[in-house]
Amino acid sequence: MHSHEITFESQGGFKIMQRVWLGLLVIVMLALAISSFIMNQQVWYFNVLSLCMVGILLRMGYMNYRCCQYFNTRLVVKNNMLYHYTGLTETQYQLHDIACSECPVSNVYKLTNAQGQIIAYLNGFLPNSKKLTNAIEKAVHK
Numbered sequence: 001m002h003s004h005e006i007t008f009e010s011q012g013g014f015k016i017m018q019r020v021w022l023g024l025l026v027i028v029m030l031a032l033a034i035s036s037f038i039m040n041q042q043v044w045y046f047n048v049l050s051l052c053m054v055g056i057l058l059r060m061g062y063m064n065y066r067c068c069q070y071f072n073t074r075l076v077v078k079n080n081m082l083y084h085y086t087g088l089t090e091t092q093y094q095l096h097d098i099a100c101s102e103c104p105v106s107n108v109y110k111l112t113n114a115q116g117q118i119i120a121y122l123n124g125f126l127p128n129s130k131k132l133t134n135a136i137e138k139a140v141h142k
Contacts, residue, residue: 008075008122008132019068022061029057056105063106063121070120075111077135082111084119093119095139102133109133 032050074085082098084091097114107124111133122129 005076005078006128006132006135008126008128009073022064025057025061025064029054029061032057060106063103063108064123066121067108067123070122073120075120075122075132077132080139082119082136091119095136098136098140100133100136100140111136 032053035050072086074083076083076085077095080095082093082095084093093113098119099112101110101112102108102124103110109122109124109129111119111122113119122133124130
């Protein structure tokens, strides 16, 4: 990984798209809840399926909301180090001290350091997020 750099930046424009997405999730979730309970469906499994769908949408919405907290951050992987820039502060981490996990269903990656503190939540739709997490996982498994 020497002299090879991977940069991940979450711009503010994606935050607007994320909030629109969260608004659409809320609308779909409410529509499912209203249609299953107010229409008085006689089929019991339709109510169970709609409750499961509402739970999945709530999880997706919550994880995408967590991603909104880490906008305008810059992560750079270079020379087996992760450089985390937020505003004017820079934090350095060794790649083997970072744990990367993918949150199920929501396409969100969670980066934590060796002490278990959250470094960032990355949305999988942002450019270079998958490339960055692959580089971290590759360094951890060496």
